[in-house]
Amino acid sequence: CYTATGLEMHSVGDRVDVDGNHGTVRFVGEVPPTSGQWIGVEWDDESRGKHDGMHEGQRYFKVTNPNGASFVRPKKVTVPCSFIEALERKYCLLSNEDKETVLVDGNQRQIQVVSIGTEKLFQKQSQLHSITEVFLQGYPIKCPGTNIESVCSQIQVLDLSMTLISEWEAVRSLSAALPRLRSLNISKNRFSVSKDKRTETPFPSLEELFLNETYLNLEDITNICKEMPCLKAIHLCGNKIQSIRDQLKLPNTIELINLSNNHLTWQGLGCGELPKLETLLLSHNEIQAISCIENLYKTLRTLSVSSNMLDSWQSVDILEKFSSLVDLKIRYNPLFSSSQALHARQLVIARLPGLERLNGTNVNARERIASERHLIKFYAQEYYEAKVRNELEGFYQRVPIFLRLVKSHGYPETPSSEVSPIKAGFASLECISASRSITIQVPQSLKIGRLRQILKAKQFLNGDSGANLMLSDESHTFQLEDDLEELSRFGLRTGKIQVQTEV
Numbered sequence: 036c037y038t039a040t041g042l043e044m045h046s047v048g049d050r051v052d053v054d055g056n057h058g059t060v061r062f063v064g065e066v067p068p069t070s071g072q073w074i075g076v077e078w079d080d081e082s083r084g085k086h087d088g089m090h091e092g093q094r095y096f097k098v099t100n101p102n103g104a105s106f107v108r109p110k111k112v113t114v115p116c117s118f119i120e121a122l123e124r125k126y127c128l129l130s131n132e133d134k135e136t137v138l139v140d141g142n143q144r145q146i147q148v149v150s151i152g153t154e155k156l157f158q159k160q161s162q163l164h165s166i167t168e169v170f171l172q173g174y175p176i177k178c179p180g181t182n183i184e185s186v187c188s189q190i191q192v193l194d195l196s197m198t199l200i201s202e203w204e205a206v207r208s209l210s211a212a213l214p215r216l217r218s219l220n221i222s223k224n225r226f227s228v229s230k231d232k233r234t235e236t237p238f239p240s241l242e243e244l245f246l247n248e249t250y251l252n253l254e255d256i257t258n259i260c261k262e263m264p265c266l267k268a269i270h271l272c273g274n275k276i277q278s279i280r281d282q283l284k285l286p287n288t289i290e291l292i293n294l295s296n297n298h299l300t301w302q303g304l305g306c307g308e309l310p311k312l313e314t315l316l317l318s319h320n321e322i323q324a325i326s327c328i329e330n331l332y333k334t335l336r337t338l339s340v341s342s343n344m345l346d347s348w349q350s351v352d353i354l355e356k357f358s359s360l361v362d363l364k365i366r367y368n369p370l371f372s373s374s375q376a377l378h379a380r381q382l383v384i385a386r387l388p389g390l391e392r393l394n395g396t397n398v399n400a401r402e403r404i405a406s407e408r409h410l411i412k413f414y415a416q417e418y419y420e421a422k423v424r425n426e427l428e429g430f431y432q433r434v435p436i437f438l439r440l441v442k443s444h445g446y447p448e449t450p451s452s453e454v455s456p457i458k459a460g461f462a463s464l465e466c467i468s469a470s471r472s473i474t475i476q477v478p479q480s481l482k483i484g485r486l487r488q489i490l491k492a493k494q495f496l497n498g499d500s501g502a503n504l505m506l507s508d509e510s511h512t513f514q515l516e517d518d519l520e521e522l523s524r525f526g527l528r529t530g531k532i533q534v535q536t537e538v
Contacts, residue, residue, distance in 0.1 A: 050199040052113040061096035117180030183212035197223040222247035228255040278303030325350040339364040385410035415447040484518030
């Protein structure tokens with residue numbers, strides 16, 4: 036690593052930090068007609084640049100985005116450091132007398148350096164020797180440094196996100212000196228991965244790996260994971276992944292996969308036999324429908340498909356085949372933007388008998404019974420119409436849970452009519468939390484967002500105005516998710532509403 040500025044410290048492929056903006060060096064040299072040396076940088080933030088590597092008709096380098104690159108002077112680039120140096124900067128307490136100012140180049144740039152005696156050096160190393168969690172996100176770390184194992188071998192959790200590491204070999208070398216390392220975050224770095232086959236295991240104890248926004252290809256991710264025999268959780272968010280089917284191979288120790296904020300469809304899933312997989316996070320993707328995937332539905336306990344493109348109840352019905360599923364997040368999908376959105380929580384709960392938690396809120400026995408009865412009433416009209424037309428088989432295919440529920444709760448005697456909204460005027464809301472209750476009178480036209488503000492003003496909600504609100508009467512329960520909805524749209528048959536809050 037480098038401890039002084041100068042053009043010799045930069046080479047093509049290096050990672051650099053310029054005023055907090057990260058990029059990759061694509062060119063080093065002169066750019067006529069100006070004098071002096073320049074560094075051509077391809078920015079991580081493509082909107083940061085001015086061109087694609089061409090200046091006044093001369094091609095110096097090439098980047099994909101037409102405005103993804105710039106030329107900068109070497110003196111603008113942050114001086115990189117080693118892991119050990121960054122560790123000491125953040126976690127060692129140094130007094131002013133330990134520091135002195137020196138000139139580092141011909142431009143009269145000054146930095147503070149540490150000058151300490153043997154006794155203070157011993158105290159400093161003692162501080163680092165016992166540390167178990169290290170967070171160095173954003174530090175200009177370029178290489179591991181020396182004597183890592185003798186200085187800080189107890190580290191178990193390490194965050195090196197958004198540093199200047201440009202090669203996976205540097206991460207491998209660092210981890211080999213940290214035998215107790217369990218969790219490693221190397222997100223928001225751009226680095227190359229050597230294709231050389233390795234016999235050693237540089238990550239013997241690693242259980243959790245974060246590779247968010249690294250834009251690695253699936254082959255490189257597979258090779259990285261091969262070096263981690265104990266890996267349980269991997270995070271691959273924001274990597275523009277479109278499919279992992281038959282491309283991503285993960286160790287059979289994996290229990291959690293986080294693929295949020297990508298471009299996946301359900302058909303693009305599937306990465307081999309994963310007998311211990313329990314949690315799959317797929318929010319903010321492009322999933323339009325859910326189907327059953329072999330080797331996935333047997334063990335999966337937690338699934339997040341919020342903020343996707345699900346538009347059919349068949350995608351919810353198929354989840355009943357996921358026999359171990361107990362925790363589901365499925366909000367912010369087109370399916371729930373229709374008129375059925377008002378009843379969405381109850382309809383999901385009724386369709387999935389084994390569900391214990393939905394959208395972050397527990398499902399209790401009372402809510403389950405109310406939800407199952409609500410589904411029967413909700414589909415009663417459609418059921419009787421299908422019965423008259425002798426089309427019950429098709430109805431049961433569309434609502435497969437209906438037949439099972441009526442065996443427990445009975446058939447509706449007559450077709451259910453649309454539930455009437457609350458009559459015009461004010462509604463009485465009994466607001467209940469774990470510690471107290473209040474009753475307020477509000478107009479039916481009140482929006483949910485305004486209701487949150489009122490409860491916060493009355494100190495019924497704490498500073499988090501985004502707490503979950505559950506609205507119910509004697510036979511219906513709804514989760515108030517859309518702050519733009521009015522209370523009158525919930526079709527309750529009485530004017531008294533009970534709101535339960537969970538902060």
